[in-house]
Amino acid sequence: MTRITVGNHYPTGSILHRTDPRVKLAGTVLYVTALLFVNNFLGFILAAVFIAALIKISKVPPRLIFRGLRMIFFMLVFAASINIFFTSGQNVLLHFGIIRITTEGLTLAAHMIARLVLIVTGTSMLTLTSTPIQLTDGIESGLRPLKVIKVPVHDIAMIMTIAMRSIPNLSEEMDKIMKAQKARGAELDTGSLTKRALSLVPILVPLFVSAFKWANELATAMEARCYRGDINRTRMKEMKMNAKDWAAAAIMLASVIAIAGTRWVI
């Protein structure tokens, strides 16, 4: 038995966790869009307050959110340096060869960092407060209107569900294959980088074979249980928006409009 959890869902039972996933999904999309509009510090401060409030409500420990930021640290440094060193502007602070540091460049870099940090914290709030299943169901039901223009919404959601289902299976299988290869003398974690990369080949090939076999058998089992795509299918858990969900949606919409609106205030 393995202890793999898919996604980084952190259950606390807060009101944010219980909010309809469609509200959270739409909120996240709008929030990210709004951040692209923001062009002054008032907007970023507003967005930061909004996210801080969400973190407080969700009861998720802030260190989990900062952990997500660590992963984009180098990207931040890179994006910031490009902006600092290569933005042309009137107000030159330092001139050194082709490098010119300007006030405009510094402001742009600060905006860039603020924007990226706020986008990452915002989206990780979505995944921390919803299970992958809720997200998939949210996508299926939230995107339903797109069926009119022939987007295979149901199929996309089913593919996501099965992909999530396959993760523990594949990792168990990989573990088994690695043990089998090690038992026959394979050296998987010694040697140079190329040698280690090459020693992965005899693991990946059987893993692929078993993944195809798994997919084939699962397809048969699904057919045996009358699966035929989206035809005449119902769901046990139907998503219904209650009063709280509508209130949450209204609050999110208002905050997002306020954040984007700062562009025209100053």
Added chain:
Amino acid sequence: MFKSQNLSFEYAPHDSNPPPLTLKNINISIQTGEFVAILGHNGSGKSTLARHLNALLTPTEGTLWVNGLDTKDPASTWGIRQSTGMVFQNPDNQIVATIVEEDVAFGAENLGVPPEEIRRRVDDSLAKVGMLAYASHQPHQLSGGQKQRIAIAGVLAMRPSCIVFDEPTAMLDPSGRKEVLSAAANLNKEGITIILITHFMEEAAVANRVLVMEDGEIILDGTPREVFSQVDKMQALGLGVPQPTALAHKLRQAGFNISPTILTIDEFMQDETVKKILKGQANANN
């Protein structure tokens, strides 16, 4: 429930150099409520026959009727699959969802059952296989026997009249095997037809009818007692018989007067001659 007439099947019918038929001229009739075990070697065609029973495969020649519906008629496919559920060998390869109750609901959802009714059926089916406490668990954290019971619950939620088990215990440990078999036996008591494909003789002994397959044909058909009393024939086929039957057969060959219809350890222990042997009172040829 099932009736076939000259059912034949080959895997590559359009091959110019056709391989031998996987199923040859099978004529069977299985009544509702029966508990049928199908025995046979690997490659004897027993899984192929099982897959015909819910129209996953259709006959190359001949006809199979399920509840009067011809499996070759595409219009009846979904009705047949609803009435004949299937539990496969590998528990990991038949669970679709990442939460137990979602998986149990899958079949009923496909049938378009209303949500409240699905909820009722899921709870009911999980209770029947004794897995209600695990409703919100993740399948990959369960044991093999538990996963198979989830698969059974998933089939039950479709309200079938028959369940086909395709070697459901081959990948399980002894306790998992017991769990799955007793679940199958309990469902049979509730009137559900059970078809159990297996190569464990002890499992077949629980059924009320045994079919033995060899090279795509049914060569023996009868009650477990009738089939397993033909010890020499079963052993010649390389299938063997349940251990108590085999022991009784050996003792009979040695000249003891032991009943030829013994199937279980209890029956063996109840036999008059065995009792005498254990007391040291019996001799060969008496």
